[in-house]
Amino acid sequence: xxxxxxxxxxxxxxxxxxxxxxxxxxxxxxxxxxxxxxxxxxxxxxxxxxxxxxxxxxxxxxxxxxxxxxxxxxxxxxxxxxxxxxxxxxxxxxxxxxxxxxxxxxxxxxxxxxxxxxxxxxxxxxxxxxxxxxxxxxxxxxxxxxxxxxxxxxxxxxxxxxxxxxxxxxxxxxxxxxxxxxxxxxxxxxxxxxxxxxxxxxxxxxxxxxxxxxxxxxxxxxxxxxxxxxxxxxxxxxxxxxxxxxxxxxxxxxxxxxxxxxxxxxxxxxxxxxxxxxxxxxxxxxxxxxxxxxxxxxxxxxxxxxxxxxxxxxxxxxxxxxxxxxxxxxxxxxxxxxxxxxxxxxxxxxxxxxxxxxxxxxxxxxxxxxxxxxxxxxxxxxxxxxxxxxxxxxxxxxxxxxxxxxxxxxxxxxxxxxxxxxxxxxxxxxxxxxxxxxxxxxxxxxxxxxxxxxxxxxxxxxxxxxxxxxxxxxxxxxxxxxxxxxxxxxxxxxxxxxxxxxxxxxxxxxxxxxxxxxxxxxxxxxxxxxxxxxxxxxxx
Amino acid sequence: xxxxxxxxxxxxxxxxxxxxxxxxxxxxxxxxxxxxxxxxxxxxxxxxxxxxxxxxxxxxxxxxxxxxxxxxxxxxxxxxxxxxxxxxxxxxxxxxxxxxxxxxxxxxxxxxxxxxxxxxxxxxxxxxxxxxxxxxxxxxxxxxxxxxxxxxxxxxxxxxxxxxxxxxxxxxxxxxxxxxxxxxxxxxxxxxxxxxxxxxxxxxxxxxxxxxxxxxxxxxxxxxxxxxxxxxxxxxxxxxxxxxxxxxxxxxxxxxxxxxxxxxxxx
Numbered sequence: 001x002x003x004x005x006x007x008x009x010x011x012x013x014x015x016x017x018x019x020x021x022x023x024x025x026x027x028x029x030x031x032x033x034x035x036x037x038x039x040x041x042x043x044x045x046x047x048x049x050x051x052x053x054x055x056x057x058x059x060x061x062x063x064x065x066x067x068x069x070x071x072x073x074x075x076x077x078x079x080x081x082x083x084x085x086x087x088x089x090x091x092x093x094x095x096x097x098x099x100x101x102x103x104x105x106x107x108x109x110x111x112x113x114x115x116x117x118x119x120x121x122x123x124x125x126x127x128x129x130x131x132x133x134x135x136x137x138x139x140x141x142x143x144x145x146x147x148x149x150x151x152x153x154x155x156x157x158x159x160x161x162x163x164x165x166x167x168x169x170x171x172x173x174x175x176x177x178x179x180x181x182x183x184x185x186x187x188x189x190x191x192x193x194x195x196x197x198x199x200x201x202x203x204x205x206x207x208x209x210x211x212x213x214x215x216x217x218x219x220x221x222x223x224x225x226x227x228x229x230x231x232x233x234x235x236x237x238x239x240x241x242x243x244x245x246x247x248x249x250x251x252x253x254x255x256x257x258x259x260x261x262x263x264x265x266x267x268x269x270x271x272x273x274x275x276x277x278x279x280x281x282x283x284x285x286x287x288x289x290x291x292x293x294x295x296x297x298x299x300x301x302x303x304x305x306x307x308x309x310x311x312x313x314x315x316x317x318x319x320x321x322x323x324x325x326x327x328x329x330x331x332x333x334x335x336x337x338x339x340x341x342x343x344x345x346x347x348x349x350x351x352x353x354x355x356x357x358x359x360x361x362x363x364x365x366x367x368x369x370x371x372x373x374x375x376x377x378x379x380x381x382x383x384x385x386x387x388x389x390x391x392x393x394x395x396x397x398x399x400x401x402x403x404x405x406x407x408x409x410x411x412x413x414x415x416x417x418x419x420x421x422x423x424x425x426x427x428x429x430x431x432x433x434x435x436x437x438x439x440x441x442x443x444x445x446x447x448x449x450x451x452x453x454x455x456x457x458x459x460x461x462x463x464x465x466x467x468x469x470x471x472x473x474x475x476x477x478x479x480x481x482x483x484x485x486x487x488x489x490x491x492x493x494x495x496x497x498x499x500x501x502x503x504x505x506x507x508x509x510x511x512x513x514x515x516x517x518x519x520x521x522x523x524x525x526x527x528x529x530x531x532x533x534x535x536x537x538x539x540x
Numbered sequence: 541x542x543x544x545x546x547x548x549x550x551x552x553x554x555x556x557x558x559x560x561x562x563x564x565x566x567x568x569x570x571x572x573x574x575x576x577x578x579x580x581x582x583x584x585x586x587x588x589x590x591x592x593x594x595x596x597x598x599x600x601x602x603x604x605x606x607x608x609x610x611x612x613x614x615x616x617x618x619x620x621x622x623x624x625x626x627x628x629x630x631x632x633x634x635x636x637x638x639x640x641x642x643x644x645x646x647x648x649x650x651x652x653x654x655x656x657x658x659x660x661x662x663x664x665x666x667x668x669x670x671x672x673x674x675x676x677x678x679x680x681x682x683x684x685x686x687x688x689x690x691x692x693x694x695x696x697x698x699x700x701x702x703x704x705x706x707x708x709x710x711x712x713x714x715x716x717x718x719x720x721x722x723x724x725x726x727x728x729x730x731x732x733x734x735x736x737x738x739x740x741x742x743x744x745x746x747x748x749x750x751x752x753x754x755x756x757x758x759x760x761x762x763x764x765x766x767x768x769x770x771x772x773x774x775x776x777x778x779x780x781x782x783x784x785x786x787x788x789x790x791x792x793x794x795x796x797x798x799x800x801x802x803x804x805x806x807x
Contacts (some may be wrong), residue, residue, distance in 0.1 A: 242592075306578045306593055368666035373751075380593050383759045387573050387593075398759045399666050400751075402658060416666065 022211040023531050025510075025523075027235040028218040028227075032185055037171050038161035039112050039119040045217075047426075051520055052191055052213060054161025055175020057086055057105065058154055062516045062524035065324050065428060067154045071100065071162060071175060071198075081149030081472040088140040093196040095179035098167040102142040106134045107165035109144055121159050124431070125150055127469070151469050151477060152429045177208040177527045189215040199527055209512075209530035228254070228505050235513070235522045236505030240377060241309040244503040258502040258515035260313050260322045262425035265381065266494045267369065267418055269294075271447040273454070275414040280363050285417070291492040293344040297392045298385055299336045303498050307380045311503055315496035317485045318436075322499070322517035323428050326478065328485040334496070338392050345392070357393030366395035367417040370409060373400035381497065382420050410445065419445070426519055430468060430481045437465045437484060446493045457491050509534070548799035555793050559605035568599035571760035581782070588782040591770065595760075601785045604762035608744050609793070611678040611763075616739035618682030620689055620732055627690030631697030632724055641694060649687040656684065657755055670761035677756055681743045689735040696731050700724050741794045764790050 033046040041050050057072035069075070072086040092100040112122040113132040125132070130147025137143055150156065167173035172180060177199075178191035191213040199207040216233070218224055225243050227233045229251075239247075239255070247255050269285035270277060284290045300314035313321065316331040342352065349360035357365040369385065371378045379400060386396040401409070409416040425432070435443040439450040439458045453459035461484050468480035488494065504515045504522050512529040515521050523529060562568050578594035580586060588597035630641030660680055668676065700706055700723075709719055748765030750756045757763040767786035 302575050306573075306575050366667060370666065376592075379759070383593055384573065386759065387571065397667050397669065399668075405658065 023209065024212045024214050025210050025235070025529065026214045026216065026233045027237070027523075028224045028233060029189070029215045030217075030219050032217055033189070036180065038163065039108075039117060039121055041159075042120045048215065048520065049180065049189065049191075050159075050161050051176075052178050052523070052526060053174040053176045053180060053194075055092075055100075056158060056160055057088075057162065058157040060155055060158040060428070060518075062518040062520075063514060065518070067158070072157075075154065077153055079472075081151070081153065082147070083143060083145040084153055085137075085141065085143040088142070089198060090140055092175065092198045094164050094167055094169075094173040094175055095194040095196055096164075096167050096169050096173045097196065098164050098173055100162070100164075100175060101139045102136040103139075104162050104165045105142045105144075106136050108160065108163045109134050111163070112160065124156050124159070125153075127151070149470060149472055151431055151471060152474075155427075155429055178213055181212070186217055188217060191215070197527070201528070208527035210526075213526075228507075231507060231509075234507040234510055237520060237522050239503045239505055241307070241311045241500075241503065242376075244311060244505075245309050247505065253508045255503065255505050256515045257311055258504060258517055258521060260320050260499040261502040261517045261521075262320045262322050262428070262499075262519075263422055264315050264318070264320060264425070264499050265378070265420070265422045265497045266315070267385070267420040267497065268446045268494045269367075269418045270410075270414055270416055271454075271493070272414040273447075277415070277417055278363075280359060280361055281367060281417060284359065284365070284367075287348050288491055289344040289348045290350075291495065293341040293392070294389065294394070295492050295495045296335055296337050296341040296344065297394075298334075298388050298495065298497065300334055300497055301336065302388075303381055303384055306384065307377055308498065308500055311501040312498040313501070315499045317489050317496055318423075318433065318494070319430075319485060320425070320499040320517070322502075323425075325474070326428060326430055326481060328482040330482070331485055331489050338388075341392050352393050355393055356395070364395065365393065366397070368397040368399050369418045369420050370399045370401055370406055370416045371420040372403050372406050378420055378422070385420070411442070411448070428518065430465075430477075430484075434465060434469065437461050455491075457487050461487055508532075545800050548796040552793060552796035552800055555605065555789060555796070556609055559602050559609065562598075562602035563606045568596065568602050570599045570603040570762055571595065572599075588785055597782055597785060600762040600767060601789065604764050604767045604786060605789055605793075607674055607757065607761065608747070608764035611674060612740045612743045612747075613736075615678040615682035615685070615743050616736050618679070619685040619739055620736055622683070622686035623689035623693050623735070624728075624732070626686060627693035628697040628724075628728055629720075631694035632701050632720060634698065634701055638694070638698065641690075645687055645690050645694065649691070653684050657750065668758065670758040673756075673758040674761055674763060677747055677750060678743065680755075681746055681750075685739060685743065685746075689732075689739070692731060692735065693728065696728060697724065700727055737794070737798050740797070741790065744790060 029045045029048060031043070031045050033049050034043050035041060035046050036049060038050045038054050041047050056070050058067050058075065059070045060066070061068050071089055071092060073089050074087040076085050077083070078085075086105065088100070088102060088105070094100060109132060111117060112119050113125060114122075125146060127146065127150045128148025132147070133145040135143045135145075146153075162175055163171045164173045174180070174194055177194055177197050179194050180189060181192040182188075182190040193208055193211050197207060201207055221240075221243070224233070224236060225239070225247070228236050229247065244255050244257070269291060271282070271285050273282075275282065304310060304312040304314060314334055316333060317328065319327045321327050321329075345357065350357055350365065359365060369382050371382050379398070382398040386398055389396050406419075410419050423436075435441045436445070438444060439447070439453040439462055442448050444450070447454055450458070453462055464480045464484045464487075468477040468484075471477045471480065502515060502517045502521045506513045506515065506522060509532050510529060511532050512525065513522055514525060516524060518524070563570075572595065574586070574590055574594040574596070576594070577583070577586065577590050579592050580590045580594075582589050586596045586598065588601065591597055591600065626641055626645060630637040657680060664676065706719065706723055709723055714722075744764050745768070746765075747756050747763060748768045751766050751769060757766050764786050768790070770783050771787060
């Protein structure tokens with residue numbers, strides 16, 4: 001009995017020591033993934049799993065923002081923009097040993113484009129009515145023909161993780177650098193190195209370098225920061241400026257500012273006809289001069305300095321300068337000029353009386369800004385806007401609401417005056433913003449679901465967005481989308497405030513981490529991340 | 541003990557007077573933003589430093605203390621008045637009214653008041669001035685916070701009703717209203733006072749929690765509750781004692797009031 005107990009203890013000790021010797025990267029997921037099926041990914045956690053385990057035909061390099069070959073060694077898009085033909089790599093196997101072939105691509109794409117599946121990834125390919133025609137030309141060649149031209153077709157394949165047609169494990173058989181080895185809901189997901197991963201480094205060493213990744217489920221950012229401070233986790237993909245500065249004070253080598261991210265913070269006024277707000281206020285909000293005046297009275301540089309501790313840049317428009325190709329560098333910097341703001345307001349009949357701005361009808365200019373409660377960065381932004389606008393006689397009431405109430409107000413009953421929120425841009429292509437700019441869209445926040453465009457400039461934006469979406473060459477698309485950005489800057493339906501920087505945490509014991517603005521900021525090159533030699537020798 | 545009470549009373553009065561007097565001085569403007577010196581430590585210009593958007597912490601502490609110390613006791617008084625009507629009176633009357641009151645109190649206590657507050661907030665107009673929002677917040681707390689004291693008062697009033705001296709008074713033909721005023725009220729007073737001083741800090745903290753849900757005192761007006769949000773997260777706690785100003789004032793004030801006034805609690 002004693003001997004058996006001793007053996008068990010010894011075995012346990014061996015297992016623990018083997019576990020601690022593994023090169024296992026650890027970081028937190030904010031929630032459980034809603035699915036492991038790559039076709040159904042719609043949340044951040046599932047996207048992380050897809051990125052780490054999924055093998056794709058083409059990958060958008062997050063650093064260069066260019067499309068690069070992965071499982072497809074070469075590809076060609078037809079002149080009409082409807083057909084793409086892939087030449088696949090040979091000798092590639094899934095994590096369970098099943099061979100990869102064109103049949104798997106066909107299986108994946110047919111499933112993805114099946115309307116019954118309701119795949120968000122598949123929706124991006126649906127540029128017109130009709131079905132996808134997928135033809136397996138040879139075992140390593142496949143041609144996919146879409147019913148209508150798809151703008152930016154190659155980039156969309158960045159999110160298409162190929163699923164095996166033959167493996168009994170289906171989507172759990174991975175072609176990416178890792179596969180899911182263990183999942184305990186609410187606690188953790190363990191990924192292990194895919195032994196059949198096809199990539200090698202320049203020296204011929206098989207990739208990935210890491211033995212595994214442990215993703216612990218943790219929604220509390222405080223705990224995430226504390227664990228990171230104690231070196232219990234190795235990466236933080238996105239952190240607030242407050243946290244960043246506090247960690248930078250004690251361990252500057254652990255945090256990095258990757259420059260402007262793709263995300264923006266913006267405010268807008270409710271322009272929905274029939275919204276339950278005073279008619280004279282609706283008139284203010286519909287006035288271009290009023291919107292531009294408010295924009296000119298907001299000191300964006302101070303927002304960057306005070307709220308973001310210098311880790312943000314004043315926003316110029318709907319596209320961040322981090323988006324190298326689509327950003328319109330000709331857009332003017334938003335100017336902070338309270339006297340210009342007052343001049344614009346005077347043109348619309350507003351006047352300052354005893355330090356208070358009143359409109360033509362004698363109504364004092366006062367409105368509320370709603371934003372989500374609990375987001376301190378946004379609450380501070382609203383407080384600073386409140387102070388800036390007080391300087392031109394405008395009274396602003398800051399109202400923080402719980403998120404469901406906020407969404408109900410801005411999307412359903414339109415019982416609000418102005419809103420302050422952010423836009424998270426995951427994709428670089430402007431097609432991803434189609435739902436924001438089309439006047440008929442639900443996400444056209446200032447006046448959604450229009451039957452016909454309410455203003456000529458919205459009609460023009462509709463036309464330009466559709467034109468860029470159907471154009472095949474990037475030059476024409478860029479020209480059209482640049483014009484959209486210019487109209488938005490002129491009309492100011494959204495007052496873009498700042499583009500916050502991508503602030504990340506990277507443990508100094510990691511090598512190969514190159515933080516970038518695009519998601520996933522820290523582990524986009526996961527197969528090339530490794531622990532430093534010092535750490536390996538310490539056996540930590 | 542008398543000396544401790546005197547000291548406590550002096551401390552509480554001092555805090556109240558300083559907050560009132562200081563908040564009236566133009567030097568202590570609570571919403572002015574010094575954007576060149578945000579999140580700064582103590583300096584000649586800002587004796588307790590500045591908050592995250594450069595507002596003077598001392599000015600905000602003075603105003604916040606004034607707001608909380610005037611509204612939280614008012615809310616506590618309101619809730620105790622309701623508790624007296626809903627708990628003490630039926631408890632003394634007994635019979636059907638006592639059973640009905642108990643049922644109502646249980647019902648009120650079972651309501652998830654946080655969700656109720658969210659619904660109330662959703663119905664309020666958005667353009668409410670900060671002063672009005674502060675009043676509404678504490679009014680809501682007063683209107684919804686009477687359940688627990690009502691149950692305690694009901695139990696206490698029932699015990700009094702059944703006590704021998706009340707029985708004797710009734711047997712002597714004393715009218716009910718006189719019985720209530722002369723015999724019951726003085727005996728309920730210690731419980732009322734204790735409940736009052738329990739309710740004041742509870743309401744201040746409740747207001748801090750509510751501000752997380754968008755129900756608290758609106759910016760830029762400070763309150764002790766909203767100032768406590770500086771200590772909201774573990775990492776936001778800074779080393780300097782100034783960021784603990786609101787907490788220190790709250791603890792000192794409540795402790796002083798407890799020592800100074802809750803002297804008849806034990807009965």
